Amino acid sequence: MSKLVAAAALTAGAFGALGGTAEAAEPPSAIGVTKGFATTYSSPSNQTGAVHHLPANTPVTTMCFREGQVLNGNPLWFIVNVDGQSGYIHRDLIAVPEGSVGHC
Secondary structure, three states, X not given: OHHHHHHHHHHHXXXXXXXXXXXXXXXXXXXXXXXXXXXXEOOOOOOOOEEEEEOOOOEEEEEXXXXXXXXXXXXXXXXXXXXXXXXXXXXXXXXXXXOOOOEO
């Protein structure tokens, strides 16, 4: 019986490797909230095009963070998704649960 289970597992693994219907895991995301009026940008810098203008306490899907323009001594910018469109928001302007998203 255990040989049959092992063979089935091998077959399933081979099927997945050949393009079966298995889906890739989604990267973790969290809900962040803007601390005040906030603008999201097309890159991690406030010198690029504005993507969104968000009022205080707006919930946004937060994907990950990366380094960018240093503002107030902090280089971290979060990639957020609002209504299906992504933008960058500086760390000072968003509250994100500690450790909920990782580096991009």
